[in-house]
Amino acid sequence: MATTPTATPNPKINRLGLPILEYRGGKTTLCAGCGHNAISERIIDAFYEMGVQPERVMKLSGIGCSSKSPAYFMSRAHSFNSVHGRMPAVATGALLANKTMNAIGVSGDGDTASIGMGQFIHLMRRNLPLIYIIEDNGVYGLTKGQFSATADIGSKLKTGVINDLPAIDTCTLAIQLGATFVGRSFSGDKKQLLAMLKAAIAHKGTVMLDVISPCVTFNDHEGSTKSYKYMQEHEEAISEVGFVPHFEDIAVDYDPGSTYDVRMHDGSHLRLRKLHEDYNPTSRVTAVKALMEAHEKGEILTGVFYVDTAKPSFTDMLNLVDEPLATLPQERTRPSKQVLDEIMTRLQ
Amino acid sequence: MATGDVALGNSGASATQTAPEPTSKASQKPVVNDFSIQVATVNGSGSQSANSVLLRSIFAMGIPVSGKNLFPSNIAGLPTWYTIRASKHGYVARKKEIDFLIAMNAETAREDILSLPTGGAAIYEESQNLKQYRDDVTCYPVPFDKITAAVCPEAKLRKLVKNMIYVGVIAKLISLDMKVVETALRRQFAKKQKAADLNWGAVEAGFNYATEHFTKQDPFVLERMHATDGKIIIDGNAAAALGAMFAGVTVVTWYPITPSSSVVEQLIDYLKKYRVEPDGKASFAVVQAEDELAAVGMVLGAGWAGARSMTATSGPGISLMAEFAGLGYFAELPGVIFDIQRVGPSTGLPTRTAQADLLTIAYLSHGDTKHVMLLPGNVKECYEFAQAAFDLTERLQTPVFVVSDLDLGMNNWMSEPFQYPEKPLDRGKVLTAEDLTRLGGFARYKDVDGDAIPYRTLPGTEHPQAAYFTRGSGHNEKALYTERPDDYQNLMERLARKFETARTLVPHPVIVQDGKSKVGLIAFGTSDFAVTESRDQLKKEYGVETDYLRVRAFPFTKEVHDFVASHERVYVIEQNRDAQLQSLLKLDLPVEDAVKLRSVRHFNGLPMDARSVTDELVLQEGI
Numbered sequence: 001m002a003t004t005p006t007a008t009p010n011p012k013i014n015r016l017g018l019p020i021l022e023y024r025g026g027k028t029t030l031c032a033g034c035g036h037n038a039i040s041e042r043i044i045d046a047f048y049e050m051g052v053q054p055e056r057v058m059k060l061s062g063i064g065c066s067s068k069s070p071a072y073f074m075s076r077a078h079s080f081n082s083v084h085g086r087m088p089a090v091a092t093g094a095l096l097a098n099k100t101m102n103a104i105g106v107s108g109d110g111d112t113a114s115i116g117m118g119q120f121i122h123l124m125r126r127n128l129p130l131i132y133i134i135e136d137n138g139v140y141g142l143t144k145g146q147f148s149a150t151a152d153i154g155s156k157l158k159t160g161v162i163n164d165l166p167a168i169d170t171c172t173l174a175i176q177l178g179a180t181f182v183g184r185s186f187s188g189d190k191k192q193l194l195a196m197l198k199a200a201i202a203h204k205g206t207v208m209l210d211v212i213s214p215c216v217t218f219n220d221h222e223g224s225t226k227s228y229k230y231m232q233e234h235e236e237a238i239s240e241v242g243f244v245p246h247f248e249d250i251a252v253d254y255d256p257g258s259t260y261d262v263r264m265h266d267g268s269h270l271r272l273r274k275l276h277e278d279y280n281p282t283s284r285v286t287a288v289k290a291l292m293e294a295h296e297k298g299e300i301l302t303g304v305f306y307v308d309t310a311k312p313s314f315t316d317m318l319n320l321v322d323e324p325l326a327t328l329p330q331e332r333t334r335p336s337k338q339v340l341d342e343i344m345t346r347l348q
Numbered sequence: 349m350a351t352g353d354v355a356l357g358n359s360g361a362s363a364t365q366t367a368p369e370p371t372s373k374a375s376q377k378p379v380v381n382d383f384s385i386q387v388a389t390v391n392g393s394g395s396q397s398a399n400s401v402l403l404r405s406i407f408a409m410g411i412p413v414s415g416k417n418l419f420p421s422n423i424a425g426l427p428t429w430y431t432i433r434a435s436k437h438g439y440v441a442r443k444k445e446i447d448f449l450i451a452m453n454a455e456t457a458r459e460d461i462l463s464l465p466t467g468g469a470a471i472y473e474e475s476q477n478l479k480q481y482r483d484d485v486t487c488y489p490v491p492f493d494k495i496t497a498a499v500c501p502e503a504k505l506r507k508l509v510k511n512m513i514y515v516g517v518i519a520k521l522i523s524l525d526m527k528v529v530e531t532a533l534r535r536q537f538a539k540k541q542k543a544a545d546l547n548w549g550a551v552e553a554g555f556n557y558a559t560e561h562f563t564k565q566d567p568f569v570l571e572r573m574h575a576t577d578g579k580i581i582i583d584g585n586a587a588a589a590l591g592a593m594f595a596g597v598t599v600v601t602w603y604p605i606t607p608s609s610s611v612v613e614q615l616i617d618y619l620k621k622y623r624v625e626p627d628g629k630a631s632f633a634v635v636q637a638e639d640e641l642a643a644v645g646m647v648l649g650a651g652w653a654g655a656r657s658m659t660a661t662s663g664p665g666i667s668l669m670a671e672f673a674g675l676g677y678f679a680e681l682p683g684v685i686f687d688i689q690r691v692g693p694s695t696g697l698p699t700r701t702a703q704a705d706l707l708t709i710a711y712l713s714h715g716d717t718k719h720v721m722l723l724p725g726n727v728k729e730c731y732e733f734a735q736a737a738f739d740l741t742e743r744l745q746t747p748v749f750v751v752s753d754l755d756l757g758m759n760n761w762m763s764e765p766f767q768y769p770e771k772p773l774d775r776g777k778v779l780t781a782e783d784l785t786r787l788g789g790f791a792r793y794k795d796v797d798g799d800a801i802p803y804r805t806l807p808g809t810e811h812p813q814a815a816y817f818t819r820g821s822g823h824n825e826k827a828l829y830t831e832r833p834d835d836y837q838n839l840m841e842r843l844a845r846k847f848e849t850a851r852t853l854v855p856h857p858v859i860v861q862d863g864k865s866k867v868g869l870i871a872f873g874t875s876d877f878a879v880t881e882s883r884d885q886l887k888k889e890y891g892v893e894t895d896y897l898r899v900r901a902f903p904f905t906k907e908v909h910d911f912v913a914s915h916e917r918v919y920v921i922e923q924n925r926d927a928q929l930q931s932l933l934k935l936d937l938p939v940e941d942a943v944k945l946r947s948v949r950h951f952n953g954l955p956m957d958a959r960s961v962t963d964e965l966v967l968q969e970g971i
Contacts, residue, residue: 003814017614017717021813023836027899036676040597045897053810054812054815055808055810055811055812055814055815056808056810058653058807059650070817071817071829072648075815076815077704077807077810077815078805078806078815078816078818079807079815079816080649080652080818080819081818081819081820081821082644082645082649082675082820083517083671083672083820085450086641086642086645086672088572088642088645089637089641089642089643089644089645089646089649090645090648090649090652092635092645092646092649093599093601093644093646093647093648093649093651093652093653093655093657094647094649094650094652094653094807095653096598096599096633096635096649097599097649097650097651097652097653097654097655097657098653098655098806098807098808100806100808101653101807109354118639118641118642119636119638119641122638122642131572152366158666169754185725197550201473206781214709245522277547306642309625315633318630318633319628319629319630320629320631320633321625321629321630321631322629322806324653324654325598325599325631325632325633325650325655326598326650326653326654326655326808327654327806328598330596330633330773330958332625333596333597333598333631333656333773334594334596334620334769334773335593335594335623337768338608339622340590340594340766340768341768343590343618344580344765344766346603347580347581347582348578348579348580348581348765
């Protein structure tokens with residue numbers, strides 16, 4: 001049948017030829033204005049702009065509002081909403097089964113810093129090649145607003161209850177324990193968060209991003225230290241985060257005196273322009289010091305705190321075959337009859 | 349009494365032992381290839397090598413033999429017993445009576461010799477003077493320290509070498525072939541020539557001492573047989589590890605816990621030897637996890653992504669895995685979990701055996717869950733069921749538990765050599781990108797084939813319709829979130845139907861029956877050794893014939909129902925207090941059959957023995 005060419009709008013596509021629509025997920029069921037939705041949007045943008053095939057991504061999560069969010073981005077990627085605080089284990093197993101996949105884990109402050117603390121710190125130790133995002137709002141949303149372990153001392157609940165226990169700083173922990181890309185951002189800071197997520201996709205090793213993500217229903221009021229207003233007033237960027245993907249020319253010059261240029265595993269470049277005098281993202285000591293000083297000053301430090309592109313990832317250390325273990329053919333996973341005979345003879 | 353035990357059944361009857369009255373010397377009629385030896389030592393004293401040499405020597409003489417290590421949860425300094433049973437009839441259950449004692453532990457020596465029956469024999473350190481306690485037992489006092497000092501100039505090695513002296517002494521007394529002993533010993537110290545020479549010197553010194561100082565007075569002797577020709581010796585955990593390797597396991601996670609650690613430790617040895625590719629890269633990943641919660645989470649994550657994954661644990665680990673087990677059932681994830689049972693609850697007796705995790709595993713987790721269990725009864729089945737477990741877990745898309753125990757897992761057993769698997773690996777219902785193109789998509793939780801087992805895709809399948817969302821909360825056939833009552837009920841009913849499919853796929857029971865007996869016996873796992881021997885005792889001593897069914901899996905197959913239906917009374921014999929197998933059977937059987945079930949239980953931490961079973965059956969049957 002003859003067709004008449006019609007002027008179809010040419011949607012914007014990425015380097016794979018996919019429009020951003022192909023990176024979208026289901027309709028969110030989180031509250032309007034929830035920081036988590038903004039983070040989902042940035043994740044969509046980052047994977048789209050980096051040109052990652054959605055089928056090459058695994059999405060993993062624990063339990064909580066944050067952990068529901070993988071349903072709201074990249075429907076073309078397999079997803080696993082597991083049990084409370086145990087996403088690291090599931091992610092570890094999945095990545096051992098198929099180390100060729102990109103994996104992103106979404107957790108919350110309760111899911112990570114309370115019930116999941118054991119698994120979280122061991123994940124950091126292993127440097128599993130996983131992007132681990134904490135959508136951090138300082139409260140449990142699904143159970144209606146109890147404090148979590150990242151709530152700051154003095155922070156006030158809507159009911160008037162004041163938190164009197166110190167907050168767990170997941171970034172300090174992650175740096176100390178062995179994560180190789182650690183940063184903090186804010187769901188409201190589109191530019192910074194997108195650049196950090198794109199760099200995260202380029203990194204091979206554990207990326208730990210604590211993203212302050214206000215809970216509009218239970219923790220966005222006066223007296224909260226995780227509200228939009230509080231963040232706008234107290235956010236202090238340690239560096240300006242720039243990112244040049246490997247498939248784009250490095251056109252922009254930079255001043256080596258004021259900017260760190262980090263070559264990522266895939267050839268991309270992370271450009272970190274110092275905003276603080278002592279900033280050094282290659283030193284754990286400096287990074288932790290900066291975090292602690294900011295804390296004392298009542299600032300919420302954001303940006304990339306620490307990057308190490310040299311340390312081998314967990315799957316590298318295990319020296320696995322190149323192909324996914326999951327689909328190795330029987331010839332490579334079941335030893336021969338001669339092997340069994342040899343073992344049987346030795347046991348006689 | 350060190351290893352004394354009682355059998356407890358419904359009647360509450362118990363068989364107690366008291367120190368025997370001194371009587372005249374036992375008759376000297378030889379007892380050939382049918383006696384037990386108990387070596388009483390202190391853990392950490394290095395007696396394991398000596399005991400292993402003894403066991404292997406008897407095996408090499410062609411005589412059926414079994415060995416059991418009864419050890420404390422301790423590194424060094426507490427009493428340990430190793431029992432060896434030689435049985436020309438091939439009985440490998442624990443023998444309740446000890447015939448020959450080697451008393452190397454001064455602290456328990458008095459108790460140990462008092463536990464011998466009249467007519468027994470004992471080797472002990474001369475200075476202990478155990479003869480004062482028993483004049484109805486043949487005594488062989490040996491100056492161990494003196495002999496050891498003579499053959500081992502290095503003082504710090506004497507504690508270890510001392511054990512080999514008793515090997516020499518008993519070798520002389522029970523006519524163990526010294527050539528065979530030397531072969532076994534040199535095999536034991538294969539890579540350590542100097543240690544082998546030193547230890548062999550000690551065996552010879554013991555042998556010579558016995559030759560010069562003792563006249564054989566006890567009746568226990570060995571004579572060469574050919575009953576072990578072609579057989580192997582292996583522990584159940586090594587057998588399970590071998591099964592996993594030949595099942596093509598690729599992801600192994602674990603958290604150390606006795607008595608399961610040696611499953612993974614031995615598997616690591618095998619994998620490093622046989623699964624490293626020519627370029628030095630591994631076709632497997634092993635992770636020592638931070639706890640059992642993480643271990644099982646990794647297993648299910650790996651299973652979800654398509655790997656053959658497993659972990660091994662014991663009771664406390666099973667408890668920690670409960671939440672994930674429910675997710676595995678509900679989200680339909682493959683993964684193999686070995687449970688090497690030990691005595692609980694809590695830490696219980698961590699180094700003693702039991703079959704008491706059965707009910708816990710059957711319904712592990714919250715909500716409506718039930719799990720497939722495979723129940724190996726010997727080392728060969730540890731090997732075979734490990735393989736079956738991987739096929740079943742991928743076929744059924746649900747966690748599969750292989751339930752062994754300490755007695756099977758950590759002790760050495762004789763076996764026919766294992767067979768190479770004939771069937772290719774069954775990787776279950778997995779759709780490829782080509783399948784999806786042909787089908788135009790799929791619904792993750794839809795029962796397409798009528799067996800209630802849906803199709804799945806693996807992450808990385810390069811097709812826009814391959815992905816689905818896995819969750820533990822409500823989901824419909826398309827894996828979409830739902831809280832609709834009909835969706836949830838349909839899903840739960842399909843899962844129940846899937847369990848019925850499992851019933852047709854799991855290993856069938858082993859049945860021994862003549863079609864005439866009114867009395868049936870049912871057991872599982874290591875109870876088989878005692879029950880097999882007990883049936884012979886009942887027949888020989890009481891003229892009572894029994895039929896016997898050994899359950900090898902849960903859910904129970906049809907044969908189990910038929911067996912109960914065709915008998916008047918059925919005794920369920922097991923190693924736990926609460927009659928757990930009987931309880932599971934009662935839930936599964938029609939009422940008219942459930943009422944036929946009676947119970948014989950043994951739960952003192954020691955492996956079940958035949959005499960305890962026989963005594964209890966005789967009592968309950970009123971024979």
